[in-house]
Amino acid sequence: MIRLDELRTALSAVTDQAWLADAVASVAVDPAAVELRFAEAARRGGRAELSVAPRWSADEAVRTLLLAALPVAETSTWAQNLYWHGDAGEKRAVLKALALLPVGDECLVLLHDAIRSNDPRLLTAALGPFARRLDQAMWRQAVLKCVFMAVPLNQVEDLARRADSELGRMLSDVAEERAAADRKMPDDALELLASIESSINLEACDAHF
Amino acid sequence: MRIFDPHIHMTSRTTDDYVRMADAGVRAVVEPAFWLGQPRTNVGSFVDYFDSLVGWEPYRASQFGVRHHATIALNPKEANDPRCRDVLDVLPRYLDKDGVVAVGEIGYDSMTSEEDSAFEAQLNLAITHGLPALVHTPHRDKVRGIRRSLAVIGASGIDSGRVVIDHLNEVTVELVRNSGCWLGFSIYPETKMSPARMVELMRRYGTDRVLINSAADWGHSDPLLTRATGEAMLTSGFGDDDVDRVLWRNPMEFYGQSGRLDLTGAGGTGLPFAGNSIRRGGSR
Numbered sequence: 398m399i400r401l402d403e404l405r406t407a408l409s410a411v412t413d414q415a416w417l418a419d420a421v422a423s424v425a426v427d428p429a430a431v432e433l434r435f436a437e438a439a440r441r442g443g444r445a446e447l448s449v450a451p452r453w454s455a456d457e458a459v460r461t462l463l464l465a466a467l468p469v470a471e472t473s474t475w476a477q478n479l480y481w482h483g484d485a486g487e488k489r490a491v492l493k494a495l496a497l498l499p500v501g502d503e504c505l506v507l508l509h510d511a512i513r514s515n516d517p518r519l520l521t522a523a524l525g526p527f528a529r530r531l532d533q534a535m536w537r538q539a540v541l542k543c544v545f546m547a548v549p550l551n552q553v554e555d556l557a558r559r560a561d562s563e564l565g566r567m568l569s570d571v572a573e574e575r576a577a578a579d580r581k582m583p584d585d586a587l588e589l590l591a592s593i594e595s596s597i598n599l600e601a602c603d604a605h606f
Numbered sequence: 607m608r609i610f611d612p613h614i615h616m617t618s619r620t621t622d623d624y625v626r627m628a629d630a631g632v633r634a635v636v637e638p639a640f641w642l643g644q645p646r647t648n649v650g651s652f653v654d655y656f657d658s659l660v661g662w663e664p665y666r667a668s669q670f671g672v673r674h675h676a677t678i679a680l681n682p683k684e685a686n687d688p689r690c691r692d693v694l695d696v697l698p699r700y701l702d703k704d705g706v707v708a709v710g711e712i713g714y715d716s717m718t719s720e721e722d723s724a725f726e727a728q729l730n731l732a733i734t735h736g737l738p739a740l741v742h743t744p745h746r747d748k749v750r751g752i753r754r755s756l757a758v759i760g761a762s763g764i765d766s767g768r769v770v771i772d773h774l775n776e777v778t779v780e781l782v783r784n785s786g787c788w789l790g791f792s793i794y795p796e797t798k799m800s801p802a803r804m805v806e807l808m809r810r811y812g813t814d815r816v817l818i819n820s821a822a823d824w825g826h827s828d829p830l831l832t833r834a835t836g837e838a839m840l841t842s843g844f845g846d847d848d849v850d851r852v853l854w855r856n857p858m859e860f861y862g863q864s865g866r867l868d869l870t871g872a873g874g875t876g877l878p879f880a881g882n883s884i885r886r887g888g889s890r
């Protein structure tokens with residue numbers, strides 16, 4: 398999992414450092430300033446993909462640093478506020494930041510909202526490291542939704558460890574429906590299904606002996 | 607022909623429209639917040655609408671290679687409804703969003719005192735948030751409505767070059783032309799302007815500060831009339847550069863004044879995820 402100091406370093410090449418320092422400092426002193434700073438982070442801090450931080454863009458990293466600069470006692474409240482009042486880019490940034498912030502299960506409602514959405518950018522952001530707090534039923538639904546929306550499964554954190562036989566059953570049902578409709582199942586979903594099935598077979602062998 | 611429709615209500619349009627628009631060359635749109643036909647009864651209704659204008663609708667547009675920006679405001683019609691007045695209090699936060707490139711549609715519907723105060727307040731918001739303003743003009747009593755709008759705009763202190771007055775026609779064009787505001791023309795299948803009349807107007811007044819839009823919404827309207835107007839220009843002797851100026855560079859220049867217009871990906875294939883569900887009609 399990426400760390401805050403790695404994001405900070407990654408931003409040094411792409412974001413106006415004076416602006417960033419000022420924004421971070423202002424949020425620490427006056428938490429309400431985060432409303433505007435968070436909203437303008439992309440147009441002020443840039444949108445470039447960060448080469449040293451895969452799958453992070455400059456605006457997401459800036460927004461994460463802003464959240465991390467808030468007083469600890471207010472971080473969770475602001476994270477939720479900024480999500481509920483955010484545009485798609487702001488929502489995505491909050492989701493990605495959660496795992497790096499002093500927040501807890503009270504923020505799971507944000508993941509639930511993102512998983513209900515039909516926007517793949519939000520869905521994938523909800524399936525990062527913070528998703529370890531999701532219960533298994535919700536997590537399986539989210540993975541299945543990725544398959545339906547053709548979201549690459551390599552964006553799902555912890556996929557191999559967490560995939561279970563129930564997810565395998567759900568995937569094989571999808572595969573059956575797809576076959577009936579003469580439509581292709583995404584390759585990564587087929588691979589996942591195969592790996593779940595082979596580990597189930599292994600377990601069955603273990604049980605036999 | 608690359609087209610930027612500076613005023614179209616995509617929320618009321620289908621994905622078929624997006625497909626036809628993209629095929630016709632529409633690569634960018636601005637969707638002004640307006641009324642939805644059915645009156646809203648509370649502020650939350652507006653919040654959900656605004657959220658969709660900065661959330662779901664830009665995503666939907668991107669699937670067809672169309673860049674989507676919005677303008678946000680309490681429209682003049684609903685400014686008269688006491689249940690909706692508090693919408694003014696939720697506007698500032700939306701006016702800081704990346705995808706919001708103007709305050710609008712503001713202006714007059716029936717020219718009441720409630721409309722006066724909402725109009726003035728929102729021109730001030732445009733100034734404090736560094737945004738241009740999109741001003742709707744009334745269907746009834748249009749000339750008087752425009753005169754009164756120009757007076758309010760002048761008194762507000764906003765730079766007239768950052769204001770577009772929309773839904774103009776032969777009768778009202780000169781009034782606005784002399785004010786320094788931009789000139790908006792909505793090309794409609796029956797009422798308001800037609801492509802042929804629009805071409806005549808540009809022959810007479812040129813293409814300076816002219817914005818041409820379809821204003822397509824839930825009523826009888828056609829999102830391809832921008833393209834039809836471009837074609838009518840070409841057959842009437844205007845050149846490709848004139849067409850590009852009115853249908854692409856002018857809207858870019860006007861909304862570019864917000865500093866937030868981002869046309870990355872305009873006209874691209876969209877499709878960040880190959881089998882995505884909107885184009886296919888899959889998971890809901």
Ligand SMILES: [Zn+2]
Pocket residue numbers: 613615638640711821
């Ligand atoms: Zn309109």
